[in-house]
Amino acid sequence: MDKKNKKVYIETYGCQMNFSDSEIVASVVTSNNFTIAGSPQEADVIFLNTCSIREHAEKRVINRLRELQHLRAKKPGLLMGVLGCMAGRLKEALLEDEKLGMRIDMVVGPDAYRQLPRLLKDAETGGKAIDVILSAEETYADIGPVRYGAGGVSAFISIMRGCENFCAYCVVPFTRGKERSRNPDSVLSEARQLFDEGYREVTLLGQNVNSYRWQDEHAGSILDFSDLLEMVAGINSRLRVRFATSHPKDISDKLIHTIAKHPNICRSIHLPVQSGSTEVLKRMKRKYTRAQYLSRIQAVKKLLPDCALSTDVIAGYCGETEDEHRETRSLMKEVAFDFAYMFKYSERPGTIAAKLFDDDVPDDVKTRRLKEIIDLQQEISLLSNRRDEGSTCEVLVEGRSKRSEDKMMGRNSRNKVVVFQGKDSKPGDYVWVKITGCTSATLMGTIVDQP
Ligand code: 5AD
Ligand code: SF4
8 A cells, every 4th residue: 555645643641651651652653654634634644542540541542442433434444543542452352343333453562563564554554563572771862752742841751661669559550561671871962962953852761760770881880760851951051951740769968959940940840649648558568668768759749848749549449447538638738749640449450459458448438538638629629729829930832821812821930820810921931920810720920030
């Protein structure tokens, strides 16, 4: 088949890592004569880059695949592929057309994207194309991502892949395999190139970004995450650097000092706590106690008093009692996170929790506990935003505000969304904004001169 003009549509679900992977996929296919389609209707190939973290995420993808099947009637030869975390986990199920009630032509895991040109050829000849093998080495270091969805201001750079922490509830070590770090030279040259193209913010990504570790073959020296962060921050003081996601066990004093030393490393740390109860943390195999977590938070607050903190929390984990749930709420109040992602526990087949524990918190109790922590966090976030009123902060402009066309939006170093009057500012500009109002999710203000 002539590949010219064939169009690939990529729809991405899940974490930032998946969005970053979709840019690798775009790069691989566009280097092989495909172009990127703006909608599934225009596409000859539809890829869903999928997430397995909770059952709900997987159900959404299956529903979406069903919904897209009608396009086959209009376009014979249309190919549909499942990429990402669901590919390896559900390979067999995805290939059983009759049971599934639809046809999936390609199933490609997160370490197999280099194989896409060959797999596309196989699928075009009518066969099913499958590669879900996980690798201990693949980092896609030499593949320049195609930033097809980005606004030209902020970009992701993936610096390591995989996870070997085996938290009891988590499917990631099974879907993404062994931890491996990417060559620092390739990270630096990607960041430099982005800056030269006009980008003003990079987010260094990894499932456990602060376990980054690179051993130089010749010098034998070891580079850790703080070293890499410092090198990226050194590219230009006008390039903001963020990172996600960190494990509390790896937030070293060295890392906090490195952030403190560089004003362009953003004052915002995402540190998933999952639960405020030491007993629950033990059942989750998180490798820290409530007290140890709080002591890392104290270290951050002491050395970086202006740093925003955000977290992830799971409600209704196996065996969670009312007292343990109360401990989570008390920890959330004590830390006063600026922001939190909160989830109901969802048992994932094959994980340690699924093997060892009963998923015994009834769904209505999970729902109630989740609502309680969401309500609590909303109050805390509103208080945090209220404290910012009257202050002035530097904002990196990202574009027009979605809610009000005449306003612009951007983020401050603390990762807070700021909406402001200021039509003359352009994406990529740094502006100073005086905060005059807020909701629990957004700060509002007006442009002022640099103080
Ligand atoms: N159920 C609910 N939430 C989960 N997470 C990970 N696994 C599960 C699960 N089985 C949450 C954690 C993690 C975030 C990315 O997703 O809070 O930090
Ligand atoms: Fe979802 Fe985790 Fe896979 Fe990201 S790594 S897509 S969060 S299962």
